[in-house]
Amino acid sequence: MSNALFEVTGLCKGFDAPAGRLEILKGLQFSLNEGEFLAVVGESGSGKSTMLQIIGTLERPDSGEIHLEGRSLIAMGEAAQAEVRNRKIGFVYQAHHLIPELTAVENVSLPLLVQGMTVADAEARAMQLLERLKLAGRAKHVPARLSGGEAQRVAVARALAARPRLILADEPTGNLDEHTAGEVFDLLQQLCREERAAVVMVTHSRALAKACDRMLMLHDGVLVPA
């Protein structure tokens, strides 16, 4: 095994469909160094979301290995996986999935409170991130009072709150117009760089993918240079 931050080897996953078994992932292979930003592109239905669900330990592969900081996420039990998910991995989706009743700062603080941090410390960390994402003036707003781009930036802040080593982003700008998408992406990239978090970002935007450190395409079940 290499000393990469994150390494995926021989990852396979299929689903049983009415017409027979569909092999979606047929041996994914890649590794990421600390702070590296990888874009994954590929046609709809190629298995990009399935890949992120598996590497985030939300779904099990049929075979293959995943190592984060040298530890196998496959070999460990469910409780240990949940611990890794909460402390080491941050998720961003196409929809913000913020809690509608909570303000921006409360949404960002929540994962830290769950980990046992005091309210004062959690809110200090949340405010630091919101300021960095140009959202200081929106901290007390509930999601319904935020624009699409603002809500997505709050979701980015929440994903980074616990200082994860790895961010998994599934079309994080997919619901935004091109200009707003560019702004959200730039801030995501800057913040992950500062926090030294590695990123796997699935996107349909070639322009954004080109601005990442590396681009791979998921095609016919494997990752190929794009």
Ligand code: ADP
């Ligand atoms: P993408 O994100 O690249 O659009 P997905 O990972 O969502 O692709 O889906 C890849 C393929 O796997 C699709 O054909 C989808 O229908 C199928 N698939 C995904 N999840 C399941 C599931 N839980 N059960 C059966 N088929 C699934």
Ligand code: MG
């Ligand atoms: Mg998808």
